[in-house]
Amino acid sequence: MSSAQSSGKNPNKHTRVSAKANPGFLERLSETAGGTLVGIGLFFLSFYVLFTNEGRALQTSSSLDEGLSRVVSLGSSSSLDPQNNNHLVHLFAPLKTAQPLHDPNYKVVVQAVKLKRQVEMYQWVEHQESKDYQEEGETKTETTYTYNTEWKSELINSRHFDKEIGHQNPSAMAVESVTVVAPEVRVGPFVLSKGLVEQIDHFQTLSLRDFPVLDLEPFLSIDDDYFYHTEHPRRPEVGDVRVRFSFAGLSGESSRFGPPQPVSVVAMQRGEHLEPFKTRSGGTLEILYLGELTAEEVFAKEHQHNSLKTWALRAAGWALMFLSIQLSMRIIYTLVDWVPVLRELVSLGLKVLALCLSCSLSLLTIAAGWLFYRPLVAAALAALALVPVFLTRSGLPAKKNE
Numbered sequence: 559m560s561s562a563q564s565s566g567k568n569p570n571k572h573t574r575v576s577a578k579a580n581p582g583f584l585e586r587l588s589e590t591a592g593g594t595l596v597g598i599g600l601f602f603l604s605f606y607v608l609f610t611n612e613g614r615a616l617q618t619s620s621s622l623d624e625g626l627s628r629v630v631s632l633g634s635s636s637s638l639d640p641q642n643n644n645h646l647v648h649l650f651a652p653l654k655t656a657q658p659l660h661d662p663n664y665k666v667v668v669q670a671v672k673l674k675r676q677v678e679m680y681q682w683v684e685h686q687e688s689k690d691y692q693e694e695g696e697t698k699t700e701t702t703y704t705y706n707t708e709w710k711s712e713l714i715n716s717r718h719f720d721k722e723i724g725h726q727n728p729s730a731m732a733v734e735s736v737t738v739v740a741p742e743v744r745v746g747p748f749v750l751s752k753g754l755v756e757q758i759d760h761f762q763t764l765s766l767r768d769f770p771v772l773d774l775e776p777f778l779s780i781d782d783d784y785f786y787h788t789e790h791p792r793r794p795e796v797g798d799v800r801v802r803f804s805f806a807g808l809s810g811e812s813s814r815f816g817p818p819q820p821v822s823v824v825a826m827q828r829g830e831h832l833e834p835f836k837t838r839s840g841g842t843l844e845i846l847y848l849g850e851l852t853a854e855e856v857f858a859k860e861h862q863h864n865s866l867k868t869w870a871l872r873a874a875g876w877a878l879m880f881l882s883i884q885l886s887m888r889i890i891y892t893l894v895d896w897v898p899v900l901r902e903l904v905s906l907g908l909k910v911l912a913l914c915l916s917c918s919l920s921l922l923t924i925a926a927g928w929l930f931y932r933p934l935v936a937a938a939l940a941a942l943a944l945v946p947v948f949l950t951r952s953g954l955p956a957k958k959n960e
Contacts, residue, residue, distance in 0.1 A: 569724055570704065570705040570706070570724075570725070571702065571703065571704045571705070572702075572703055572720075572721060573700060573701065573702045573703070574700075574701050574703065574720065575698055575699070575700050575701075576698070576699050576701070577693075577696045577697070577698045577699075578696060578697055593885045593888050594885060594886050594888065596885055597881070597882045597883065597884070597885030597886035597887075597888070598882070598886060599882075600878050600879075600881060600882035600885065601879065601882035601883070601886065603878055603882075604875050604876075604878035604879035604882055604920075604923075605875075605879075605923055607871060607874060607875040607878060608871075608872065608875035608876075608879075608920055608923040608924055608927065609923055609926065609927045609930075610927075611868060611871040611872060611875065611927070612868075612924060612927030612928055612930075612931050612932075613927065613930075613931045614868075614871075615864060615865075615867075615868040616931045616932060617839050617840055617841050618841055618860075618864045619861065619864060620837070620839040620841070621837040621839050621840075621841025621842070621843060622841075622843075622857050622860050622861055622864070624837045624838060624839060625646055625824065625835070625837060625843045625857065626853065626854070626857045628645075628646050629646045629647065629648050629824060629853050629857075630642055630645050630646065630647045630648070631647075631648045631649070631852070631853045632647055632648065632649040632746075633649065633650070634649065634650055634651055634746070634850075635649065635746070636651070636746050636747055637747070638747040638748075638830060642827045643827055643828060643829065644826060644827070644828060645826065645827055646824065646825070646826055646835045646843060647824070647825070647826070647827045647832075648822070648823070648824045648852075648853040648856065649745065649746055649748070649822070649823055650745075650820060650821065650822040650823070650849075650850040650851060651745045651746040651820065651821070652745075652809070652817070652818035652819065652820045652821075653671060653743060653744070653745060653758075653807050653808065653809035653818055653819050653820075653821060654743070654744040654745070654809050654810060654818070655669060655670070655671060655740040655742065655743055655744070655809040655810055656740070656741075656742055657669075657740075658670075658810070659672075659673040659738050659740060659805075660673075661673065661675060661738075661803070663733075664778070664785055664801065664803070665770075665774075666764065666803050668764060668803075668805045668808075668813070668815060669808065669809055669810035669811070669813055669818075670740070670805040670806060670807050670808050670809055670815075671739065671740050671743050671755060671758045671806055671807030671809055672737055672738065672739050672740070672758065672759075672761070672805060672806040672807060673737070673738045673803065673804075673805050674735075674736075674737045674738075674761060674803065674804045674805070674806075675733075675735055675736050675737070675738075675801060675802075675803055676711060676735050676801070676802050676803075676804065677711065677731055677733045677734060677735045677799060677800075677801050678709040678710060678711050678799070678800050678801075678802075679709070679710060679713070679727075679728070679731050679797065679798070679799050679800075680707060680708070680709055680794040680795065680796055680797065680798045680799075680800075681707065681708065681709075681710050681713075681714045681716075681727045681728075681796060681797075682705055682706075682707055682714070682716055682719070682725040682726070682727050682796060683705070683706050683707070683708045683710065683714060684703060684704075684705055684718075684719045684720065684725070685703070685704045685705075685706065686701050686702065686703050686704070686720075687701070687702050687704075688700065688701040688702075701720075703719075703720045703721065705719070705721075705724075705725045707794075707796060709794075709800065711735065713727075713729075713730065713731060714727050715727070726796075727796065727797075728796075728797045731799060732787065732799050733787075733799055733801060739755065740755075740809070743755050743758075743807070743809070745821055745823055745832070747830060748823075748827070748830055748831065748832045749830055749831050749832065750823070750832055750846075751825065751831065751832055751833050751834065751844065753834060753844045754823060754825060754832060754844060754846045757845075757846040758806050758807040758821070758846065759806055760806055760807075760848060761804040761805065761806045762804055762805060762806070762815075763783055763802065763803075763804050764783070764802075764803040764804055764805055764815070765783055765815075766780050766783045766784075766785070767783075768814070777789075779791055783802060784800040784801065784802050785800065785801040785802075786798065786799075786800045787799040787800070787801075807819050807821075819848060820848075820849060820850050821846055821847065821848055821849070822846070822847045822848075822849060822850060822851040822855075822856055823845065823846050824843060824844075824845040824846075824853065824856050824857075825843065825844050825845070826843075845860060847859060872920070872924065875920060875923070876916055876917070876920040879915075879916040879919060879920055880912055880913065880916035883911075883912040883915050883916055884908065884909070884912045887908050887911070887912065888908075
């Protein structure tokens with residue numbers, strides 16, 4: 559059962575109230591049982607994330623240490639030495655591409671590794687806010703729908719709106735977003751692999767401040783670095799389109815956008831190509847950073863990235879475990895939720911219990927990961943922990959003799 563009413567005379571805002579009978583005890587117990595099954599699944603997933611993360615972190619760290627010990631630094635050398643074939647090399651130099659990238663529809667031309675065309679359309683967007691309340695033995699939900707016009711890069715299907723009449727969007731965009739990549743990218747004498755090119759992703763907005771307006775099509779206009787498919791960009795209508803360009807990795811000669819972008823690369827040399835390097839520990843090294851960095855600086859940044867990723871996955875694993883324990887124990891709350899005072903106490907107690915269990919089990923899983931993936935380090939730590947015990951025991955006979 560539901561009913562809708564407009565908010566005053568505003569055609570872009572209305573409220574809908576729906577009601578449903580409160581679920582009985584058996585129904586709530588059934589819903590809780592389903593949550594328990596989900597919780598058990600998340601519980602095992604958290605163990606997997608925490609345990610395998612330690613192995614991944616160790617493999618990455620070992621690969622980086624091995625790479626630093628074996629890398630041949632070419633600096634900014636532009637020579638191609640066949641003796642370095644199949645070896646890990648490091649170099650820094652400006653990016654180079656054979657020809658500029660262009661978009662013929664908008665007459666945009668830039669010498670770069672990537673050119674991105676981002677399209678947005680002026681569309682209706684539905685926002686909703688809901689609140690629940692109890693009335694006459696029923697749970698009622700009051701939902702307020704508000705409709706605004708906004709620039710959005712994704713197509714919004716107005717057929718899913720609660721009130722489509724008066725808020726209809728076009729079914730397709732006149733122009734599509736696209737990213738064009740240079741077919742061949744070089745650094746010094748080397749051709750970058752696809753994996754290295756993918757790492758060039760620092761996009762800058764293409765400024766249209768000095769763009770020749772006379773070359774534009776009649777239906778286009780420029781405002782604030784956007785091409786507008788309308789003559790009135792400050793007064794858009796639903797269905798109007800605007801386009802913004804951005805680029806990554808300036809290359810070739812200096813242009814009005816700036817000098818070519820220098821990058822630092824660590825990868826395996828194979829002829830004139832730079833490819834992924836397989837380490838003895840099973841990892842892969844294929845690294846690119848913007849700017850001129852030494853080999854030591856490149857590997858230091860990678861170690862820092864590995865550490866941040868390790869701690870992020872540890873936090874994600876703990877959060878999964880905390881959520882899984884809460885879901886698994888929710889059935890206890892359902893059994894007592896008909897008693898107000900007891901319900902609040904049990905809810906607080908379950909949260910504290912879930913926090914304590916998730917912290918303890920997460921630490922134990924991480925410790926097990928260390929023991930499995932780093933047995934020598936774990937043995938060394940255990941031996942170090944036993945040193946005070948041996949020192950204490952060795953001092954006892956001397957005290958007795960005194």
